[in-house]
Amino acid sequence: MSNLIYSESSDEQQIKDYTLSVLTEDKSGLLNHITIIFTRRKINIVSLNVSVTEVPGLSRFSIVITSTRDQAEKVVKQIRKLIDVLGAFVYEDDEIYYQEIALYKVPTDIFLNGNTIENLVRNSGARILVIEKDHIVIEKTGHKEETHRLYKELEPYGLLEFVRSGRVAISKSKRKTEAFIKELEETRSNQLSIKDY
Amino acid sequence: MNTSTLSIEQKKMVEKRKMTGSEAVLQSLLEEGVETIFGYPGGAIMPIYDELYKFQDRLTHMLTRHEQGAAHAAQGFARVSGRTGVCFATSGPGATNLITGIADAQIDSTPIVCITGQVPSHLLGTDAFQETDVIGISMPVTKWNYQVTKPEEIPWAIARAFYIANSGRPGPVLIDITKDAQFGEMEYSYKKCEKIRSYHPYPILKEDKVAEAAALINEAKKPFLLIGQGVLISGAQEELKTFMEKTGIPAASTLMGLSAVPVDHPQYVGYLGMHGNYGPNIKTNECDLLIAVGMRFDDRVTGDLNKYAKQAKVIHIEIDPAEIDKNVKTDVAINADAKAALHGLIPLVEQRQHTDWIAEFKACDEKETEKVITNELFPTTDEIKMGEVIRLLSEKSEGKAIVVTDVGQHQMVTSRYYEFKDTRTNVTSGGLGTMGFALPAALGAKTGQPDKQVVAVIGDGGFQMTIQELATIFQYQIGVKVLILNNNFLGMVRQWQQLFFDKRYSSTELVNPDFQLIAQGYGIACNKVEARDDLSGAMDDFLNHEGPYLLEVVVEKEENVFPMVPSGASVSEIRLS
Numbered sequence: 001m002s003n004l005i006y007s008e009s010s011d012e013q014q015i016k017d018y019t020l021s022v023l024t025e026d027k028s029g030l031l032n033h034i035t036i037i038f039t040r041r042k043i044n045i046v047s048l049n050v051s052v053t054e055v056p057g058l059s060r061f062s063i064v065i066t067s068t069r070d071q072a073e074k075v076v077k078q079i080r081k082l083i084d085v086l087g088a089f090v091y092e093d094d095e096i097y098y099q100e101i102a103l104y105k106v107p108t109d110i111f112l113n114g115n116t117i118e119n120l121v122r123n124s125g126a127r128i129l130v131i132e133k134d135h136i137v138i139e140k141t142g143h144k145e146e147t148h149r150l151y152k153e154l155e156p157y158g159l160l161e162f163v164r165s166g167r168v169a170i171s172k173s174k175r176k177t178e179a180f181i182k183e184l185e186e187t188r189s190n191q192l193s194i195k196d197y
Numbered sequence: 198m199n200t201s202t203l204s205i206e207q208k209k210m211v212e213k214r215k216m217t218g219s220e221a222v223l224q225s226l227l228e229e230g231v232e233t234i235f236g237y238p239g240g241a242i243m244p245i246y247d248e249l250y251k252f253q254d255r256l257t258h259m260l261t262r263h264e265q266g267a268a269h270a271a272q273g274f275a276r277v278s279g280r281t282g283v284c285f286a287t288s289g290p291g292a293t294n295l296i297t298g299i300a301d302a303q304i305d306s307t308p309i310v311c312i313t314g315q316v317p318s319h320l321l322g323t324d325a326f327q328e329t330d331v332i333g334i335s336m337p338v339t340k341w342n343y344q345v346t347k348p349e350e351i352p353w354a355i356a357r358a359f360y361i362a363n364s365g366r367p368g369p370v371l372i373d374i375t376k377d378a379q380f381g382e383m384e385y386s387y388k389k390c391e392k393i394r395s396y397h398p399y400p401i402l403k404e405d406k407v408a409e410a411a412a413l414i415n416e417a418k419k420p421f422l423l424i425g426q427g428v429l430i431s432g433a434q435e436e437l438k439t440f441m442e443k444t445g446i447p448a449a450s451t452l453m454g455l456s457a458v459p460v461d462h463p464q465y466v467g468y469l470g471m472h473g474n475y476g477p478n479i480k481t482n483e484c485d486l487l488i489a490v491g492m493r494f495d496d497r498v499t500g501d502l503n504k505y506a507k508q509a510k511v512i513h514i515e516i517d518p519a520e521i522d523k524n525v526k527t528d529v530a531i532n533a534d535a536k537a538a539l540h541g542l543i544p545l546v547e548q549r550q551h552t553d554w555i556a557e558f559k560a561c562d563e564k565e566t567e568k569v570i571t572n573e574l575f576p577t578t579d580e581i582k583m584g585e586v587i588r589l590l591s592e593k594s595e596g597k598a599i600v601v602t603d604v605g606q607h608q609m610v611t612s613r614y615y616e617f618k619d620t621r622t623n624v625t626s627g628g629l630g631t632m633g634f635a636l637p638a639a640l641g642a643k644t645g646q647p648d649k650q651v652v653a654v655i656g657d658g659g660f661q662m663t664i665q666e667l668a669t670i671f672q673y674q675i676g677v678k679v680l681i682l683n684n685n686f687l688g689m690v691r692q693w694q695q696l697f698f699d700k701r702y703s704s705t706e707l708v709n710p711d712f713q714l715i716a717q718g719y720g721i722a723c724n725k726v727e728a729r730d731d732l733s734g735a736m737d738d739f740l741n742h743e744g745p746y747l748l749e750v751v752v753e754k755e756e757n758v759f760p761m762v763p764s765g766a767s768v769s770e771i772r773l774s
Contacts, residue, residue, distance in 0.1 A: 025395055029332060036337050077519035083341045083361060086395040184394045 022061040049166035098169035102147035105161035218348030219248035225355035235267040239287025242314025244379035262665035266637035268298020273641030289327030304628030308367035340368030348381035360390035365398025411545035421484035426453035427491015433536035445550040449477035456617040466558040472609035476561030494524040504767035580753035603635035603659035606688035633662030
């Protein structure tokens with residue numbers, strides 16, 4: 001049960017990547033509200049993505065931090081306190097499906113001397129996004145290790161530019177956002193539901 | 198709306214509902230039952246102040262002499278009444294001057310709604326005159342904040358503000374309203390906020406957790422109950438008393454929890470924390486079960502967390518889930534309102550007595566009395582001790598006054614020696630430790646409970662931080678009694694310098710003005726006591742005087758407050774001297 005606050009895991013103090021998934025109302029200023037929670041605790045955000053969800057008017061933040069489980073859970077509790085946050089959960093990597101996208105800009109002429117680069121692109125599951133006279137843009141989705149591997153392979157050929165997106169993540173649980181929201185809206189009292197302890 | 202088909206009366210009603218944003222602000226405050234506002238006008242909030250002129254028969258505005266004073270006054274009002282305090286300020290410096298009070302309210306869970314004026318929306322972000330990003334600045338210290346740029350948002354924002362401020366774990370809310378939104382016209386209607394889908398302030402009490410907690414309580418040999426401000430906020434005083442008396446468990450209070458239980462209750466064993474009583478601190482590390490109700494295990498209570506109650510199981514009753522396991526790992530957490538949790542626990546706990554266990558606390562009391570209290574209350578030297586002043590105040594007011602303390606030695610001495618009999622009578626800046634809090638908070642408290650005796654106990658340092666609020670007290674003739682314990686030092690810092698910095702009294706000695714002359718300048722009756730023989734009579738005059746009064750007592754210059762748990766030490770290492 002990854003989204004519970006308590007963890008009986010013996011490696012509670014082990015430092016690793018945690019993905020925080022935060023479901024919010026689509027309100028201006030919330031990004032600042034959320035990020036200052038990390039700033040105050042001197043926790044560096046490794047990656048951040050904010051996106052619309054399948055429910056109109058709701059946003060989902062996917063935030064990756066490197067920390068202990070204990071610290072990640074405490075941060076999540078603080079995020080849940082924000083008035084416009086509907087739910088916040090902490091996941092380990094094996095509890096989510098996640099991807100990042102990377103773009104690599106390389107000189108066109110490296111493709112002209114044999115098939116090496118073309119094979120590299122094909123074998124790494126990347127694709128060519130744009131071909132221009134002087135540069136070509138390659139796109140690859142995958143985990144950070146995979147996009148980084150292609151970066152290292154292209155680097156010797158004169159990489160012009162590289163960029164990688166924040167992680168986007170979906171939990172492996174069968175939970176449905178829409179069902180959560182319905183539950184919240186139908187709750188007659190102002191008692192806890194989605195943020196259940 | 199098409200008004201052509203309406204009768205004249207109906208047209209009048211419709212027209213009546215049309216109003217400016219400024220009027221909507223005041224009308225909305227009336228809808229929330231507000232009667233008093235503390236504030237300070239300025240350019241960006243002038244439309245609201247102008248409208249206020251028409252509302253004088255329904256809304257009392259108290260002009261404090263600094264916006265910080267307005268925020269603290271709203272806090273004092275809220276803390277004694279349980280209602281939401283309200284304050285106004287203009288943009289820029291007016292808004293930033295509120296921040297200390299807002300931060301104080303945040304950490305001490307005090308419901309206040311702050312309304313600030315803002316530059317017109319077309320000037321936002323242009324560094325216009327008196328523009329600051331008050332939403333950005335106040336974000337980390339408010340429970341919620343919102344910037345209104347359209348008049349039609351005002352009723353919604355204010356309804357939401359009051360609901361958020363005073364539900365669940367209370368806190369400060371700030372609404373920033375641009376000047377054009379104050380001037381703009383809108384169709385007014387008001388609906389109180391009762392639910393926000395992303396905000397669920399009252400957790401559902403889980404019966405299995407209550408049962409687990411009851412089982413631990415029934416098994417415990419040496420259970421110990423810690424009382425926090427959550428008991429007062431949830432109004433659980435009666436439930437707490439019933440719970441205590443059924444279980445026979447000894448109980449101690451945090452600084453913020455003082456006055457939740459009368460200090461003369463036979464199971465009340467004292468005050469917790471850095472300058473708390475000896476017994477409650479020592480016994481924390483000897484009990485087998487800690488039951489913490491509505492408190493957050495602040496570091497001033499726990500000392501070194503690695504040596505805090507390691508032998509005990511811990512039950513934590515707390516409405517804010519983020520506080521559970523934040524500092525102290527719990528065995529059973531009841532995430533609920535204190536009143537609901539105690540109500541659930543009472544039928545499940547067994548009737549018990551812990552006579553021998555309570556006697557252990559009494560033995561500690563004897564030690565503390567011998568080493569500290571006797572000397573404090575019955576000194577043999579000529580200099581007046583802070584403790585004897587506070588005990589005299591306690592006796593003469595029969596422990597029934599609302600006591601508002603500032604921050605420092607006098608605060609700790611008051612917490613130790615004032616014998617609180619009535620509930621919601623202890624008002625202090627606990628979490629933030631804001632010097633300058635007491636004078637404005639006391640005038641707010643007196644406004645919130647005009648029939649109660651309100652005494653502000655202040656050191657000579659803190660008094661001068663918001664001394665200008667004497668003018669507010671004078672102008673509105675607020676019957677606050679101001680008791681200054683003057684040792685011509687920033688006493689608590691000096692004590693630390695003595696104990697931990699080799700007596701290097703760096704910038705802590707104060708050369709003070711003549712406080713009597715200052716009081717007289719404000720038309721406030723006053724007296725100064727330097728000799729013990731004069732103290733009792735002066736205290737009578739002080740308490741019996743109609744209207745505001747300032748009593749200055751010159752106390753021992755280099756007195757220390759003991760017991761003391763040195764910062765970062767274990768509660769077991771509490772020092773008696």
